[in-house]
Amino acid sequence: MELRNKKLTVDEYRAIRAEIIDTWPTGKDVDFEEAVRYHESIPEEKVFSKKLIRAKQEGKTLIQPRAGVALVDKHIELLKFLEDQGGADLLPTTIDSYTRQNRYEEAERGIRESVAQDKSMLNGFPAVNHGVAACRRLIENIRNPLQVRHGTPDARLLTEIALAGGFTSYEGGGISYNIPYAKSVSLEKTITDWQYADRLVGLYEEAGISINREPYGPLTGTLVPPCVSHAVAIIEMLLAAEQGVKNITVGYGQCGNLVQDVAAIRSLDELAEQYIHAYGYDDVAITTVLHQWMGGFPQDEAQAFAVISWGSAVAALSKATKVIVKTPHEAIGVPTKEANAEGLRATKQVISMLADQSLAITPNVQAEIDLIKAETKCILDRCFELGAGDIAVGAVRAVEAGVIDIPFAPSRFNKNKMLPARDHEGAIRILDAGGVPFSKDILDFHRQKMEQRAKFEGRQVSFQMVIDDIYAISKGRLVGRPR
Numbered sequence: 001m002e003l004r005n006k007k008l009t010v011d012e013y014r015a016i017r018a019e020i021i022d023t024w025p026t027g028k029d030v031d032f033e034e035a036v037r038y039h040e041s042i043p044e045e046k047v048f049s050k051k052l053i054r055a056k057q058e059g060k061t062l063i064q065p066r067a068g069v070a071l072v073d074k075h076i077e078l079l080k081f082l083e084d085q086g087g088a089d090l091l092p093t094t095i096d097s098y099t100r101q102n103r104y105e106e107a108e109r110g111i112r113e114s115v116a117q118d119k120s121m122l123n124g125f126p127a128v129n130h131g132v133a134a135c136r137r138l139i140e141n142i143r144n145p146l147q148v149r150h151g152t153p154d155a156r157l158l159t160e161i162a163l164a165g166g167f168t169s170y171e172g173g174g175i176s177y178n179i180p181y182a183k184s185v186s187l188e189k190t191i192t193d194w195q196y197a198d199r200l201v202g203l204y205e206e207a208g209i210s211i212n213r214e215p216y217g218p219l220t221g222t223l224v225p226p227c228v229s230h231a232v233a234i235i236e237m238l239l240a241a242e243q244g245v246k247n248i249t250v251g252y253g254q255c256g257n258l259v260q261d262v263a264a265i266r267s268l269d270e271l272a273e274q275y276i277h278a279y280g281y282d283d284v285a286i287t288t289v290l291h292q293w294m295g296g297f298p299q300d301e302a303q304a305f306a307v308i309s310w311g312s313a314v315a316a317l318s319k320a321t322k323v324i325v326k327t328p329h330e331a332i333g334v335p336t337k338e339a340n341a342e343g344l345r346a347t348k349q350v351i352s353m354l355a356d357q358s359l360a361i362t363p364n365v366q367a368e369i370d371l372i373k374a375e376t377k378c379i380l381d382r383c384f385e386l387g388a389g390d391i392a393v394g395a396v397r398a399v400e401a402g403v404i405d406i407p408f409a410p411s412r413f414n415k416n417k418m419l420p421a422r423d424h425e426g427a428i429r430i431l432d433a434g435g436v437p438f439s440k441d442i443l444d445f446h447r448q449k450m451e452q453r454a455k456f457e458g459r460q461v462s463f464q465m466v467i468d469d470i471y472a473i474s475k476g477r478l479v480g481r482p483r
């Protein structure tokens, strides 16, 4: 089928469903009408979309961890621990890497080994292998709404099973779960496959069941300029809205400079509202999520808590609707449930202390908001041009042309020409724009910011700054100074 940003007809959806639903035996348990009735039985306090809308109305920032283990009972135990001992407002189910690659045979082996070893031998919850009834056991044993978090280029079967299983929120997108996650998967294919996932959410919406969708904001989580992640978030939001999605959380990965990060969340909220209405989707509820620092973390747990707390402060001050929480085990790997709960409690403490404060939009914050919006517009305008008005086609061509260029992405389709680095105050600036079509005055601004840092550090603007910045936070600072 020729790629186009057009709502799938029910027949087109059904034809694809027939191709994928039996790629693992658990697909046969999915019955859409029965699943709608199941969702109707889920109490309101466990519906993700409703809790997000209420939080935004009340100006609250909700806290949510990442978490996933191989076996159902252990995963339930983990989720209950995180809501009871961690105070999580929203719960995740992080899916394991085999499932993300549609390697269900290996996930099955991982389940068997986890039983044999009595420990999780997978780095997440293999929802496809466990199936619909097992997913429903999760929902029935926790108090808070539950979201699937993963990194799956072809998530069609996972979406069918997870949504029938009672999950009320679903992360991912055709760009954000391809370019940062895969090496050789065609962008045209993943955008097409994610149109299917979004169309299924649209079918639930048409049946009266609201499912929240969350494009994956941080992308590679390594010095990603706000305009780059905003452009991808806006595109995936528009693609989802076209398929009938009505509740969308757009996201951003904290970069570290307070003014830039607050401006990033504020500009993301404004851009999302602007574009969702400009393209005629007037009944879509928009919320925002800040991901606490996604780059390298300090090994030392006290320093890790400082990074977690800084991300919590920025989430509260920027009035993000929710914050994705890190743990003091980030530098090590999959956290223990205790460490995960500690990250949540540290976050909750900061969010609570800042609950009734906000950062005044001072002239320097407003200037940063205006800059990010102008940069994002440069990228999106070109995407629409390249697609002759079709943003799905435009996105594919934009990546091919380096107009969308996600720094440090593994995908061989990503140009990897645009180079980011921090300026003297730690804000992410553009060292080399590559093929990203910024206007001259924007390029001049970034060059001037980088020269200012170079002058302060007594060295030339160079790629070494990029390398120094990648390691800086794990070494205890924000800007990668030369000594």
Ligand SMILES: CCC[C@H]1O[C@@H](n2cnc3c(N)ncnc32)[C@H](O)[C@@H]1O
Binding pocket: 066, 067, 068, 069, 094, 123, 124, 125, 326, 330, 333, 334, 335
């Ligand atoms: C965007 C994904 C990277 C982040 O996702 C965390 N992550 C991955 N898998 C699990 C898991 N099974 N349980 C708790 N956190 C998990 C990593 O630590 C990192 O922060």
